[in-house]
Amino acid sequence: MLDIRKFIHDKALRVGDVLPSENAIAGELGVSRTVAREALRGLAALRILDIGNGRRARVAGPNAEALSAILDHTTYTRQLSITQIQDVRRTLELRTVSLAALHRSDDDARRLLELVGGMIEAVEREESRKVMELDIRFHEIIARASGNPLYSVLVDSFRIITLQTWDIGWRARATQENRVENIRCHERIATAVVAQDAARAKAAMSEHFDSSFMVLLRAGVN
Numbered sequence: 001m002l003d004i005r006k007f008i009h010d011k012a013l014r015v016g017d018v019l020p021s022e023n024a025i026a027g028e029l030g031v032s033r034t035v036a037r038e039a040l041r042g043l044a045a046l047r048i049l050d051i052g053n054g055r056r057a058r059v060a061g062p063n064a065e066a067l068s069a070i071l072d073h074t075t076y077t078r079q080l081s082i083t084q085i086q087d088v089r090r091t092l093e094l095r096t097v098s099l100a101a102l103h104r105s106d107d108d109a110r111r112l113l114e115l116v117g118g119m120i121e122a123v124e125r126e127e128s129r130k131v132m133e134l135d136i137r138f139h140e141i142i143a144r145a146s147g148n149p150l151y152s153v154l155v156d157s158f159r160i161i162t163l164q165t166w167d168i169g170w171r172a173r174a175t176q177e178n179r180v181e182n183i184r185c186h187e188r189i190a191t192a193v194v195a196q197d198a199a200r201a202k203a204a205m206s207e208h209f210d211s212s213f214m215v216l217l218r219a220g221v222n
Contacts, residue, residue: 003029004039005048008059015061019049062149064156072160082165082221083213089158090209093139096155097189097205099146101198108145112138112190119183123176131183132166138186142193165221169212172219185211 007028008019019025019040026036040057043049047063074080100108115138122130136159143155173179185208192201 003031004036004043013059015059017059018055019057019059021056062153064153064159067153067157068160071157072164075161075164082161082216085158085161086209086213086216089155089161090206090213092151092154093142093209094202094205096143096146096148096151097193097201098198099148099151100142101193101196101201103147104145104193104196108141109190109194111141112193115141116183116187116190119186120180123179123183126176128167128170131170131179132162135186136162138190142189145193165216168219168221169215172215182208182211 004019004025007025013019020028022033022036022040025040026033029036031039040049040051044051044057044060045066047060047066049057050060051057071080071085075082075085104112115134119131119134119138122134139158140152140156143152146152170179173182185204188204189201189208192198192204
């Protein structure tokens with residue numbers, strides 16, 4: 001796999017560029033076609049390459065799936081706790097929201113406000129799963145608005161943790177008032193980003209994570 005990655009580097013291939021055939025790669029690297037095929041599959045599993053539908057391998061763009069799978073595995077095997085992961089996430093998202101406030105586009109601002117409106121409507125209809133999807137998207141848009149693609153990959157990878165803990169948090173916020181207040185916290189984040197007030201955005205995100213931590217701890221998640 002390292003040889004194929006070196007080949008990509010040496011040939012200055014970019015995202016979307018097509019690699020040679022398995023036979024050509026095998027000849028280039030001096031290995032059998034079987035070895036070349038397995039190496040390509042291994043890189044595809046890591047989302048470094050995109051292979052499918054009978055097409056030749058292409059160089060893939062940044063993708064959160066591999067890291068997400070690692071986070072999922074480490075929590076289920078108790079190598080990392082939810083609170084440890086959330087602590088790292090909190091640190092990252094305080095930075096992403098500060099950057100988003102500085103670099104967001106008008107479209108980013110519009111979408112954040114729309115998502116907040118959608119979450120309020122979904123809470124009123126007690127549509128937990130809808131709220132969750134909008135909540136996840138909210139944080140992912142902030143990461144993209146930061147202007148640093150690596151933040152997007154890292155924040156996207158936390159989606160799996162939200163899926164693991166969402167129902168616990170929803171039940172722990174047992175009253176409609178508590179659930180609406182959680183969305184109002186998102187609203188404060190969004191309005192600060194819209195106003196391009198980095199300090200206020202960071203403070204609102206910190207408030208959001210402090211509240212989320214307390215909800216999970218009271219529910220027995222550690």
